[in-house]
Amino acid sequence: MSDTTSWDEQDEQAILDAVSAWVEKEVRPIARRHDQADTYPHELVEQMKELGLFGATIGQEYGGLGLSARTYARIVIKVASVWMAPSGIFNSHLIMASAIERCGTEAQKRHWLPKMATGEFRGxxxxxxxxxxxxxxxxxxxxxxxxxxxxxxxxxxxxxxxxxxxxxxxxxxxxxxxxxxxxxxxxxxxxxxxxxxxxxxxxxxxxxxxxxxxxxxxxxxxxxxxxxxxxxGKGFLQAVGGLELGRINVASRGCGIAAGALELALRYAQERETFGKPIAQHQAIQLKLADMATRVEGARLLIEQAARKYDAHERCDLEASMAKLAGSEAGVFCASEAMRIFGGYSYSTEYEIERYYRDAMLMCIGEGTNEVLRTVIAKQLVERNRI
CATH class of the missing domain: 2.40.110.10 (Butyryl-CoA Dehydrogenase, subunit A, domain 2)
Structure with a gap:
């Protein structure tokens, strides 16, 4: 990620608005069809090129947008809130680009990054x-x-x-x-x-x-x-050196799943009626919705904290691990609770919620299992608070 960027908050908000509009217009209508058929969304890839997503965090001097980790995390959350899978197309690509920008020779940067920024080369x-x-x-x-x-x-x-x-x-x-x-x-x-x-x-x-x-x-x-x-002999350190950004990415994908599941559950709970009233008026459903919303917002704040430290070039292995743990677990929790709110309809592929449930667990496994991350968090807590 570039050390400097000319984007101000208004510019970054305009990018977020453009991505949000694209997600609603282009991604949401095709998500179920591609997921169920297990077919690659080639049309979305071409649109991602036009939006600049393949160069989102690549420095502007190499033709990328040079976005902050904070803004990039918000983009990932939005995409994953509708369909998590496409975020993997540019996430993995940008982790490769980040490693080149961080560790590559100048010749390697000049050769690889410009064509990665445009999506000509996708890695x-x-x-x-x-x-x-x-x-x-x-x-x-x-x-x-x-x-x-x-x-x-x-x-x-x-x-x-x-x-x-x-x-x-x-x-x-x-x-x-x-x-x-x-x-x-x-x-x-x-x-x-x-x-x-x-x-x-x-x-x-x-x-x-x-x-x-x-x-x-x-x-x-x-x-x-x-x-x-x-x-x-530098490969292992080059690989683990990108874990912080990778974990912020996965945290954002989990948080996006959680936010999307909450959105679907909130809508359904107001439309579905039992015993003469919307189920959103039943206390059992209200408790679920409250817990879901709290998990989503808690994950957002931890992601924000980790991203701010990353952007400031501060050590953030603890914060990124906590964000990844919270974001991924929020995704699993909210998808599961939404399935319960949808009841029998949650098992039908005619409803989107079953896809969120299937997608969520991967976030707890990828980029370091949550069991390993708990040990990372604990060790860092001890190291930073020695008596």
Whole structure:
């Protein structure tokens, strides 16, 4: 993310208004159809290019909008409040861009960021493997130096943007014997080519329509000048260095799901009648709505706090972890409570709420499981408050 930006609050509000209008006009009408058919929303991708979403947090000097994390989080919340899945198309892409802007050489920034800002090149992050998720140091994908290139062999799984995107920021082991393990890890800017095999699109409970795939690399060559930062052994730190923004993103997606579920439940509770009055007048429903609204607003405030610290270049691992925990759990809670409010109709695909329920749980797993995040939060609390 750019250190400076010429946007003022009025400009950023205009962007938020444009995104909100787009979400209501273009995203909401097609969400159910694409989700149920599990078909990629190509039309939305073209519209995202026009809106500048692929360059939202990329610095203006590289052709991006250079938006603050705070404004970007609000955009993600709005998109996810209607349909969470499309936010993954530009989220994963921008995490890759952020790593290049943060850790790349100037030549790498000049080459990759302008075409990423326009959406000409759409990317993602290749971290997870069949045997390595939270424990990234356990990856087995190896990149062996061979002259002016690296030869990559291995496999990745659960990789967003891997079928319809153009490449990935790929975490590999350039020195499998290194101890500690993280010193042998590097990041490669990997554009699709021979040996980059999209082996299988995964069938998922939720987060449908977005290409989440298993990948195989078979003697896949990457030019040596595509080593992120130009130095081997920095990959693990480059990957975890982007966790704060990634967790703010996932927190915002969870909060968006929660806000959208609340909106649907509020409307339904005023339309549906039992025993001669709208169910919104029954105390049992009122208690649910109150708890849902409180969870949504609590998550918003934690996201805002983390984003402000991120924008100020202050340490925010504790705040981002708390925001991600609160936002994702709010999504699960509100989607579940909304299902109860909708009653039997919640099980019908004719109503949108079942999609929120299916999408919500992923936010508790992705970008660090909430169980791991609780330990991160606790350790940071102790570290910051030693007696």
């Amino acid at each position: 993602g992050i290749g971290l997870t493997e069949p045997n390595a998720g939270t424990d990234l140091q356990a990856i087995r994908t190896v990149a062996r130096r061979d002259g002016d290139s690296y030869i990559v062999n291995g496999a990745k799984t659960w990789i967003t943007n891997s079928m319809h995107g153009h490449g990935l920021l790929l975490l590999v082991k350039t020195d499998p014997q290194a101890e500690p393990r993280h010193r042998g890890m590097s990041m490669l800017l990997a554009e699709k080519g021979d040996g980059f095999v999209v082996a299988n699109k995964m069938s998922k409970l939720g987060y449908r329509a977005i290409d989440t795939c298993e990948l195989v690399f078979e003697d896949y060559r990457v030019p040596a000048d595509c080593l992120l930062g130009g130095e081997e």
